[in-house]
Amino acid sequence: MPGSIDPLDFHLNLLTNCALMKLHFYLKHFPPDETHFHEGTTQAVHGLATGLVEQGVEVVVLCEGPQPASVRSASGYQIECFAAPHTSPSFRLSPQLVDYVRDRLDADDRVILNGSFHPSLSSLARLLHRQGVPYVVAPHEVYHPDMFRKNPYIKWPYWWLYEKPLLQGAAAVQMLDARQQDRLVALGIRTPTFALPNGFLPQDRVVTDAATPATFQLAAPRFMFYGRLDRHHKGLDLLIQGFAQAALPSGSLTLQGPDGGDRAALVQLARATGRTIEFRAPNYEQPAETLLADYDVICLPSRFEGFGLAALEAMLAGRVLLVSEMAGIAPYVAASGCGRLIAPTIAGVRSGLQQLFDCRDEWAVMGQRGRDYALAHLSWPHVAQQALPFYQLADVPLRPIGRQAVSSLT
Numbered sequence: 001m002p003g004s005i006d007p008l009d010f011h012l013n014l015l016t017n018c019a020l021m022k023l024h025f026y027l028k029h030f031p032p033d034e035t036h037f038h039e040g041t042t043q044a045v046h047g048l049a050t051g052l053v054e055q056g057v058e059v060v061v062l063c064e065g066p067q068p069a070s071v072r073s074a075s076g077y078q079i080e081c082f083a084a085p086h087t088s089p090s091f092r093l094s095p096q097l098v099d100y101v102r103d104r105l106d107a108d109d110r111v112i113l114n115g116s117f118h119p120s121l122s123s124l125a126r127l128l129h130r131q132g133v134p135y136v137v138a139p140h141e142v143y144h145p146d147m148f149r150k151n152p153y154i155k156w157p158y159w160w161l162y163e164k165p166l167l168q169g170a171a172a173v174q175m176l177d178a179r180q181q182d183r184l185v186a187l188g189i190r191t192p193t194f195a196l197p198n199g200f201l202p203q204d205r206v207v208t209d210a211a212t213p214a215t216f217q218l219a220a221p222r223f224m225f226y227g228r229l230d231r232h233h234k235g236l237d238l239l240i241q242g243f244a245q246a247a248l249p250s251g252s253l254t255l256q257g258p259d260g261g262d263r264a265a266l267v268q269l270a271r272a273t274g275r276t277i278e279f280r281a282p283n284y285e286q287p288a289e290t291l292l293a294d295y296d297v298i299c300l301p302s303r304f305e306g307f308g309l310a311a312l313e314a315m316l317a318g319r320v321l322l323v324s325e326m327a328g329i330a331p332y333v334a335a336s337g338c339g340r341l342i343a344p345t346i347a348g349v350r351s352g353l354q355q356l357f358d359c360r361d362e363w364a365v366m367g368q369r370g371r372d373y374a375l376a377h378l379s380w381p382h383v384a385q386q387a388l389p390f391y392q393l394a395d396v397p398l399r400p401i402g403r404q405a406v407s408s409l410t
Contacts, residue, residue: 022058023391024105025049026124027114030063032071032081038284040309041140044198045114050075051199051384057391062111064094064120091119093127101127110391111135112174113166116143117155122162125169136391137167138174143183144304144326150232159187167191172390176307177328194390197332198307199380200316206287207317216296216320216367218360220250223322223353224295226288226310229279230260235301235324235344237269242301242349244273248357254295256280293317296363297356302327303344315374318367322352332378338370 027045037043049059050073059077064084071079082094101124105111111128113121116139128135141147148155167173167189175181178195223243231237236255243253253276255266263279270277283291288310292298298314299322307328311321315332321339323330333339342352356363 022060022109023052024060024062024109024111025114026062026111026121028064028084028118028120029087030061030079030081032063032065032069032079038282040198040307041114043309044140044307046073046075047199047201047380048196048384048387049073049077050201051380051382052387052391053077054381055384055388057384057388062097062100064097068096089119091123093120093123097124098127101131101133105131105133107132107134109133110171112138112391113170114138114140116141117158117163119162122166125166129169134171135169136172136174137170139306140176141306142175142177142180142304142326142328143187146232146303164189174390175328177331179331180306180328196383196387196390197328197378198309198312199378199383200312200374201380205289205316207289207293216360216363218363220252221248221297221357221360222295223251223253223297223299224292225253225255225257225299225301226292226314227257227300228260229255229257229263229266231262231266233260233302233304235303235349236262236266238303238344238346238349239299239301240266240270240273240277241346243277243353244275245346245350246353246357248353251357252276252278253299254278254280256282256291258282288313289317292319296320297322297339297353299349300324300327300329301342301344301349305329312374312378315370315378318371320356320363320366321370322349322356324348332373333370336370336373338366338373 025045027041030042030045037046045061049061052059053076061077061079063081064087065081066087068083069081073079082097084094086092111133113125113135115121125135168191170191173184173191173193175193175195176197181193184193225236225239227234229236267279292314297320298311300308300311302324303326305324305327308323311323311329314321315338321333323333323339323341324344325341326344330341334341340352340355342348
């Protein structure tokens, strides 16, 4: 694939001296007290940092918050939280973070900037550029056309002024699915990319495989969406209408998660269908894997989706999946045979649900396939091993940011 990075092309010296590596991850809202890993990006940064520490890498997570903190996490990585005048989205960086970059980082360091369309990422990238520090952007999203259809009068100006220069100035872009590079190319980004999936930490699993329920409600199946109640992004309008139109003689649908601003409209849409559709508040007390195990089919019909952590948790729970083909986890669902991939449309949801209902006698086998695949391929230690060759880039030349042109990658 043009512009992608192939680890097999790296020199052998990039695979040595792992213990000498030091990586910095920046996520503005990362919780220094390690008590609020409910949001997907914080889970991903925590998981990958933990996996890298197990590979002998020194990892520092940089964040900003109301109070400064410098703590060693239980997983072994360092957390440096800098007091920020603005904890909401802002171009202003903590003065202490600026000092840290100027005093502690140089061209031998690597910084992974996590997120997309966040003003602080653009500011930090420019600071790193001035200091000669290479950085990698991990957007945790896919730059899909549907992303720009919501608030386009804000998204497009921001893209041209800040997001595109951020990506162009990176040493590489870390995607969640190799297919997502096509979206960058379509937007004029030629920065090299590599793909790393999201994962899970084996030590965080509280449900053993033997204890996971192996039975399914085949007569009256329980379908579920688990995640942020975002109508457009997560395709929940498609799910509700597709479920209402599916020729299912029985079954219920539950949507559970924090309100992304669309809950009231989705409740109204569900009531109009006349089908059994329930909404539940998020439950952060119960591990996701055990919560999902109470349902039969987990649905992720997103119009665009960087990965889909809920789908991975469903695989670990041995559940069957209905997943949008646009989700980063889709290739792994297909490879494991644990569900159906669908187009993110009403017709796609309807057809996928009907197909799954018709093969419900196979659900136990499908669920076991998904669990076995996830355990073998999608743990964070396994993902961290894949990440090392990409992060061990030596002598990475800087790319131009905005009007400040320097030597670019060739």
